[in-house]
Amino acid sequence: MTKKIAVLAGDGIGPEIVAEAVNVLNALGESFELEHAPVGGAGYEASGHPLPEATLKLAKEADAVLFGAVGDWKYDTLDRPLRPEQAILGLRKNLGLFANLRPAILYPELAGASTLKPEVVSGLDILIIRELTGDIYFGQPRGVRECPDGPFKGEREGFDTMRYAESEVRRIGHVAFQAARKRNKKVCSVDKANVLETFQFWKDIMIEVGKEYPDVELSHMYVDNAAMQLVKNPKQFDVLVTGNMFGDILSDQASMLTGSIGMLPSASLDANNKGLYEPSHGSAPDIAGKGIANPLATILSAAMMLRYSLNMAAQADRIEAAVKKVLQQGLRTADIYEAGTTKVSTREMGAAVLSVL
Numbered sequence: 001m002t003k004k005i006a007v008l009a010g011d012g013i014g015p016e017i018v019a020e021a022v023n024v025l026n027a028l029g030e031s032f033e034l035e036h037a038p039v040g041g042a043g044y045e046a047s048g049h050p051l052p053e054a055t056l057k058l059a060k061e062a063d064a065v066l067f068g069a070v071g072d073w074k075y076d077t078l079d080r081p082l083r084p085e086q087a088i089l090g091l092r093k094n095l096g097l098f099a100n101l102r103p104a105i106l107y108p109e110l111a112g113a114s115t116l117k118p119e120v121v122s123g124l125d126i127l128i129i130r131e132l133t134g135d136i137y138f139g140q141p142r143g144v145r146e147c148p149d150g151p152f153k154g155e156r157e158g159f160d161t162m163r164y165a166e167s168e169v170r171r172i173g174h175v176a177f178q179a180a181r182k183r184n185k186k187v188c189s190v191d192k193a194n195v196l197e198t199f200q201f202w203k204d205i206m207i208e209v210g211k212e213y214p215d216v217e218l219s220h221m222y223v224d225n226a227a228m229q230l231v232k233n234p235k236q237f238d239v240l241v242t243g244n245m246f247g248d249i250l251s252d253q254a255s256m257l258t259g260s261i262g263m264l265p266s267a268s269l270d271a272n273n274k275g276l277y278e279p280s281h282g283s284a285p286d287i288a289g290k291g292i293a294n295p296l297a298t299i300l301s302a303a304m305m306l307r308y309s310l311n312m313a314a315q316a317d318r319i320e321a322a323v324k325k326v327l328q329q330g331l332r333t334a335d336i337y338e339a340g341t342t343k344v345s346t347r348e349m350g351a352a353v354l355s356v357l
């Protein structure tokens, strides 16, 4: 049966990198129905809202969503509900995409592209599982108000609410333990239980969930230490599970272990493995339009889409093998370039993947 894929390219480098992933999907010889729709700043320009109703409807109807990136500095002064970032937050919330998988894998050819010593990163294969629809990102109330009491009474204050319901922690815990079962059977839950009520609660629930998986080793680490350990000895980790905000930060950090944030794909899944697939990076306004962005994170996100939502593991393998091959050929976009390799543009990298598919 024809699979319908919603293609939401978005802003900045979004359209450039998504175009390459679409070419790869089209070259697989499968019958996909790809439907494009504006989102983010592009959605705002098209219809006055970053997540136009028609775009949300398409995303809900489709078998999977391929997403580029949203955001541009020029929208930073809009009221928050109109800012491009609300589109991706709204999609995650509306589609119930609570489980964000961000695999940080070092392709051996890129050991020298990482800013860390090759021996620290070589062989790296960790999976960051970020809870994606809770935490301080979505907690209410939030806003700016007059400080009601205390030493700053009468001044304005900005505030947000960090929170997790028990079922939210449980379900992401199960995702992590089940993922670990298919890997090296280790889960490290990252929290800030020494300071935050929300994360003591998180830790307590993780321990309870862990009892259902006696074959998986559960450890706990404070997020500040985890940030340090990721740089010191990242290969100690197998699956890292954490909340929305810590996961946002740690996954960007982990991306540099793989050479570049342009290499880090992601899958955002609901309870039935319906998903949205996007690179972990943003719209990179600093390089947009220059044709130099790395499309591999997006192409690898398309591979994750085939594997997790479309039940086409063999096609996912084909794409991942093709990416490996172009790296072996020495082709590099600017972000992963090192002396002795061949610098290529976004288009050339996409075309190279196609040619070895």
Ligand SMILES: NC(=O)c1ccc[n+]([C@@H]2O[C@H](COP(=O)([O-])OP(=O)(O)OC[C@H]3O[C@@H](n4cnc5c(N)ncnc54)[C@H](O)[C@@H]3O)[C@@H](O)[C@H]2O)c1
Binding pocket: 013, 017, 068, 069, 070, 071, 072, 073, 085, 088, 261, 262, 278, 280, 281, 282, 283, 284, 285, 286, 287, 292, 293, 294, 295, 297, 335
């Ligand atoms: N899911 C998303 O759509 C998403 C994710 C992160 C940031 N954003 C938005 O993107 C905008 C820019 O944010 P930022 O600059 O903090 O983060 P960013 O990830 O867009 O860029 C950070 C740095 O990494 C580089 N970079 C990112 N992707 C790259 C690629 N594929 N190839 C080569 N280099 C790449 C950029 O050039 C920049 O120097 C903001 O509006 C932000 O809100 C969106």
Ligand SMILES: CC(C)[C@H](C(=O)O)[C@@H](O)C(=O)O
Binding pocket: 071, 085, 088, 089, 248, 280, 282
């Ligand atoms: C753009 C922003 C809302 C988003 C996030 O914070 O989740 C981004 O940084 C990401 O990692 O996907």
Ligand SMILES: [Mg+2]
Binding pocket: 248, 249, 252, 280
């Ligand atoms: Mg982020």
